[in-house]
Amino acid sequence: MAIQKQYLFWLVLLLFVFLLLSYIYHIEKVVYYDKLLLQKIYQLSGTFIDLFFIFITHLGSKTFTYPMLGMLAIIYLLKRHYVLVFCLAVNLFGVRELNWLLKTWFERSRPDLEAVVRASYYSFPSGHAMNSTAFYGFLAYIVWRRFKKNSIWFAAFLLVLLIGLSRIYLGVHYPIDVAAGISAGAAWTILIIVIYEAAVGREMNEACEH
Known part of the structure; x- marks a missing residue:
């Protein structure tokens, strides 16, 4: 399976960013600024803003x-896009399992704050940031394939950024947790895109042969 150069470049870069963050997040100086930024954002909390970020x-x-995945699966199954449905499912369920494994490996405790929402298990990397990057990133890729508008990528990035910011604002994640989640989620998305394009290309070649 040949990987296009741009995919390989971004995959390597994103993995490097994640590994760098996983190395520095426990360094004393980094921990200080990580906690400081968390507290600055957390202190902005207010009733209306709380409701906005809880929604986000x-x-x-x-x-x-999960319900969104279910609806998309039904739509694309009716259109007989079986490979796409498979990749959508592997993308979301796979990234969630990967996030659980990473949390188990790093075992970083949650921030010691009175969180606005409940959150369980470990903190690094952020599950919401990682999972939403993969889910909305691959969804943006599907839409972009049809319309070829770069604004689609911008909208997906903005949504993921807001979701990541919400986790800091609500007091359940440090900024580095979110950054690591986004980088790992984006790397996972690229891997799924590569698999999808390879599978679709194989299908097209088989159709041409017949």
């Missing part, structure tokens, strides 16, 4: 992405 963080949760 919900967009990155499984209670929202």
Whole structure:
């Protein structure tokens, strides 16, 4: 399976960023500024802003992405896009499992704050940031393939950024957790895109042969 150069470049870069963040997040000086930035954002909390970020963080949760995946699966199954449905499922379920494994490996504790929402398990990397990057990133790729508008990527990036910011604002993640989640989620998305394009290319070649 040949990987296009631009995919390989971004994959390597994103993995490097994640590995760098996973190396520095426990360094004393980095921890200080990580906590400082968290506190600055967390202190902005207010009733209306709380409601906004609770809604935004919900967009990155499984209670929202699972039903969305189900609807997309039905739509694309009716159109007989079986490879796409498979990649959509592997993308979301796979990234969630990967995030769990990474959290288990690094075992970083949650911020010691009175969080606005409940959050369980470890903190690094952020599951909401990682999972939403993969889910909305691959969704943006599907839409972009049809319309070829760069604004689609910008909208997806903005949404992921807001979801990541919501996790800091609500007091359940450090900024580095979010940055690591986005970089790992983006790397995973690229891998799924490579698999999808390889599978679609194989299907097209087989169709031409017949």
